[in-house]
Amino acid sequence: MKLSSSTQQDATFRLSKGMSLAAPTLRVRNLIDTLAFYERDIGLHLNKRGRDPEGLEILELGFKQNKGPLLIIKHDPDARKPPHDFAGLYHYAVLLPDRKGLASTFLAVGKAGVSYEGFADHSFSEALYLHDAEMNGMELYVDRPRNAWPDWNLVQGSGGPARFGALNKPLDLDSLISELNREERASPISFPSGANIGHVHLRVTNLERSVNFYHERLGLDVMAHMPEMGAAFLSVGGYHHRLGLNTWHSQGGSSHRRGDAGLEEFRMILPDAAAFNEVAARFPGSPEDTGVISITDPDGIRISVSS
DSSP: OOOHHHHHHOSSOOTTTOOEEEEEEEEESSHHHHHHHIISSSEEEEEEEEETTTSSSEEEEETOSSOOSSSEEEETTOOOOOOTTBBBEEEEEESSSSSSHHHHHHHHHTTTTTOOEEEESSSEEEEEEEOTTTTTEEEEEEEEEEGGGOOOGGSSSSTTHHHHTTTBOOOOHHHHHHHHHHHHSSSSSSSTTTTTTEEEEEEOSSHHHHHHIIIIIIEEEEEEEEGTTTTEEESSSTOSSSSSEETTTTTTOOOOOOSEEEEEEEEEESSSSHHHHHHHSSSTTTTTTTTEEEEEEEEEOOOEEOO
């Protein structure tokens, strides 16, 4: 099934254009190594520590300004290691406000001894890829101006794989680093102007089923649906994507199980009570607590929705 622009427009429900993403929660087995990675190597700060109703330790990581967490860690030494074909997190993506911030973070994280696993120019954005101490995928990226974004429609259809490949060009690291002066290169700082969660990319076991759920049930717009590539990208408000889906290693695989290490949940924030109530009405019976509803996708991945 390939969803066209007209199909998107005809959807009976569309999620608010003001939806944004907030800190995902990761369930981790080894807290010492995880904190060493995020605090020492990545440059985040531990701003809050507590426990959840089950007694597991919860840690909020972010910036010194403490404007809310960028990432939430749940420590569970007994968490199950997921199978190789699991549904869950492919990566969460941290959006920096400008190229200079990405360049500074690239050098600071590299100087801390972290090995990057990939770099890409996606035309929409410029991105760095790595994994944390428990192999949770992480992307650091900066957007290009919207008027420079390619048309998703040109990526789909005949010749789609080649066109999709064109969105994965090598990143010009020399150009990126040229954003910094000599002093800034000598003493780089991670996230000098902050950052937020730009998108989340999931591993799913059935692409068609997941696209249907996130589009028809939850109301995201389908920006690109490429079953021949095993991938789809969905969003709101014309952003290139807030949610990525792929079956590259998980087609027909294992659903997410509560208590598995990895992604515990990702979070959607709606702009007002009216938008929240619209979603709540579409998921009657979903667990609700103090203005937060918990939705589970077809693979058992949990989405927390609040306003």
